[in-house]
Amino acid sequence: MRALDISIIGATGAVGAELIKLLESSQLPVSRLRLLASRTSLGRQTRFRDEICIVEPLDEIDDTQADIAFFSAGGAVSAKYGPLFAAQGALVIDNSNAFRMNPHVPHLVPQVNPDALAVRLRSGIVANPNCSTIQLVRALIPLVTAFDVHQIILTTYQAASGGGLKGIDELLEGTRSALRGRAPPRAGHFPFPLAFNVIPQVGEIASEGVTLEERKLVQESRKILGLPHLRSTSTCVRVPVINGHSEAVYLGLEEPVPLERIHELLAIELDVLLYADGSHGEYPTPRLLKDPTVVHVGRVRVNPENPCGLWLWIVADNLQVGAALNALLIAKLAISNNIIGGQ
Numbered sequence: 001m002r003a004l005d006i007s008i009i010g011a012t013g014a015v016g017a018e019l020i021k022l023l024e025s026s027q028l029p030v031s032r033l034r035l036l037a038s039r040t041s042l043g044r045q046t047r048f049r050d051e052i053c054i055v056e057p058l059d060e061i062d063d064t065q066a067d068i069a070f071f072s073a074g075g076a077v078s079a080k081y082g083p084l085f086a087a088q089g090a091l092v093i094d095n096s097n098a099f100r101m102n103p104h105v106p107h108l109v110p111q112v113n114p115d116a117l118a119v120r121l122r123s124g125i126v127a128n129p130n131c132s133t134i135q136l137v138r139a140l141i142p143l144v145t146a147f148d149v150h151q152i153i154l155t156t157y158q159a160a161s162g163g164g165l166k167g168i169d170e171l172l173e174g175t176r177s178a179l180r181g182r183a184p185p186r187a188g189h190f191p192f193p194l195a196f197n198v199i200p201q202v203g204e205i206a207s208e209g210v211t212l213e214e215r216k217l218v219q220e221s222r223k224i225l226g227l228p229h230l231r232s233t234s235t236c237v238r239v240p241v242i243n244g245h246s247e248a249v250y251l252g253l254e255e256p257v258p259l260e261r262i263h264e265l266l267a268i269e270l271d272v273l274l275y276a277d278g279s280h281g282e283y284p285t286p287r288l289l290k291d292p293t294v295v296h297v298g299r300v301r302v303n304p305e306n307p308c309g310l311w312l313w314i315v316a317d318n319l320q321v322g323a324a325l326n327a328l329l330i331a332k333l334a335i336s337n338n339i340i341g342g343q
């Protein structure tokens with residue numbers, strides 16, 4: 001394949017930085033890496049494969065040509081610039097909420113619904129799902145394929161990094177203040193101080209008391225799993241963890257299923273790491289993840305009160321599995337499908 005012209009929009013952010021690292025270690029040939037951000041990052045430098053790349057302000061560039069444009073600079077930037085890059089022939093891989101529910105935009109987790117990429121030819125844009133959705137659907141796909149799952153109830157425990165670098169800074173700053181006995185800094189990114197706290201709200205409250213994040217999780221997982229009528233509900237909670245989202249997930253099955261069968265299916269799923277021996281305290285926690293590139297599943301157990309109920313604990317690196325790595329895997333899938341990178 002020929003070397004690729006790649007733009008990263010939001011290159012100075014938490015996801016952008018992960019993407020640069022993953023691209024650096026990938027085998028993808030790159031002819032040009034263009035790093036784009038806001039004017040405040042003008043002139044910042046980043047090393048990429050023995051070259052120094054200088055960050056350019058997005059609103060000052062005069063061409064939007066690229067083979068691939070990765071967007072991670074928020075919905076407004078994606079909505080404005082995504083179509084401009086796509087119109088110039090780029091495959092736009094967008095990490096924001098701007099296009100996810102658009103029926104002409106594939107909403108893609110390569111391990112789960114790779115066939116959705118065919119729709120890309122119409123819009124030029126592929127949506128990278130919400131970080132909590134990606135780890136959820138990757139753990140659930142073998143189970144919803146094998147069994148009749150009629151209900152999902154879940155609670156997320158989401159890290160500060162889901163709010164970008166500003167979210168991480170706010171948690172660290174708040175933690176330092178609390179340890180020094182000072183009043184918490186004014187809440188900025190999160191609705192309440194996050195240090196030593198738990199906040200049952202991620203994103204704005206949309207309607208009927210449901211947050212945007214909770215709505216995304218339900219709608220996006222239905223779309224990606226291809227189960228439009230799945231009964232599903234969630235509570236999304238921000239916790240004082242720097243990076244790594246966790247989820248407690250309850251599945252309602254039509255019929256009882258032996259736990260061994262559930263273990264078998266999870267154990268063979270690609271890039272899912274099963275901690276099968278929950279009775280000996282073996283399970284994943286976000287701070288101590290063994291591998292940031294896989295989805296970790298533990299505490300798999302049948303509800304003792306109801307043999308049709310199943311609990312799982314799902315943890316993943318939200319910046320990698322939940323964002324940058326999924327975006328890179330979408331790019332690789334497009335290359336292997338000859339959508340980009342041909343002569």
Ligand code: A2P
Nearest residue numbers: 010011012013014037038041058072073164165
């Ligand atoms: P900058 O660092 O120049 O503000 P995070 O999610 O970690 O907060 O990162 C957001 C990313 O999106 C950063 O790279 C940020 O650039 C970029 N960004 C935010 N607003 C704009 C904008 N209007 N145009 C281009 N990039 C933007």
